[in-house]
Amino acid sequence: MSRLELRHVRKAFGGLDVLADISLSVGAGEFVSILGPSGAGKSTLFQLLTGAEHGEGEMLFDGARLDDHGRHFAFMPQRDALMPWRRILDNATLGLEVQGIRRKAARARVAPLFAEFGLAGFERHFPAQLSGGMRQRAALLRTVVQERDMLLLDEPFGALDALTRTAMQRWLEQMWRHHRWTALLITHDVREAVFLSDRIYVLSARPARIVREIEVPLPRPRSLGGDAARQASALEAEILDIILNPNPSKGHDHD
Incomplete structure (x- = not known):
């Protein structure tokens, strides 16, 4: 049974449709990413999960209607949000x-x-005394120590420089293998999604629909070199092509 399941979730702000029809699932101990262009409504989806916003459709957790949002999710936002x-x-x-x-x-x-x-x-130490990567590790520590059922990660490394971001992705993948958290990541970074995920849902531009569900068959631990890196590069190119040349009429294709 999926831990989290969304069925035909929709959201509009006034007359603006943001999420058109979102159905997805996340299994126990699985790392799933939602990938899409900027402004596609990825963060809006997290707002629905945390109860900050309300939409249409069904949201289930462990097979039951999702009502007590705070009991299930630990949320890590884009910025570390550490109190200085x-x-x-x-x-x-x-x-x-x-x-x-x-x-x-x-x-x-x-x-x-x-x-x-x-x-x-x-x-x-105070937050200002730490590097960007250390601040993000502190933010993740604050998130996981709450011992919720599932982590919601909203582009947690988006504000970091490229080298620090790569190091943090490798660190997070190592930590996830050790703890096997159930995690849902939203990102617009194709390489990050491929490196971290078991599965990826690709969103169209707004109003967002899932145009493809992609399995990531790469072995763990993930590698930055060798055959695995070549496989990852090919998968990244495929996903970029989907994002740049979407075909929403396909619906959920399973690779």
Whole structure:
């Protein structure tokens, strides 16, 4: 059974159709990406999942209607959204504190993860003292420590420079293999989607429809060289062609 399933989800703002007909699923322990051009409505879809907006269609979690959005999802936005006046340790505990967990207990839960996230020794630093990549790792730590059923990642590396972004993608893929989080990523970076994902849903331009569902058959751990890299490049070229030359009438094609 899919953990998350969307059936014919639609959303309009006033007279503007943003999401036309979105049906997709994410299985337990699966890393799925939603890929599409800028302005296609990818972030709007996350707003529906988190309950910030409401649309039409069905949204199911573990086979039941999705009502209690906050109970299932931990959301990581495009920017790290770290509070500059709080030290990294206290930024990492923020989501737990919002849940009503006392600060001492929240710190005890977060502290053992700093080494795993490459942040050991930086617990007492402020966000301005960290590099962009370290700030994003801190933001992801704050997200996953909430122990929700599913991670929603909204272009988490989009603001980073190219080299840091590549390093963070490799780090996230390694962390995902270790923890096997159930994750849904939205991105406009084709290479990122191919490198991280088990499956990719490709959206059309607004009003968004899914024009293709693509399996990513690359072995894990993902490699930046050799045969796997050549396979990845071919898949990236195929996806770019789909985005630049969409054919919505095909609906869901399974590769």
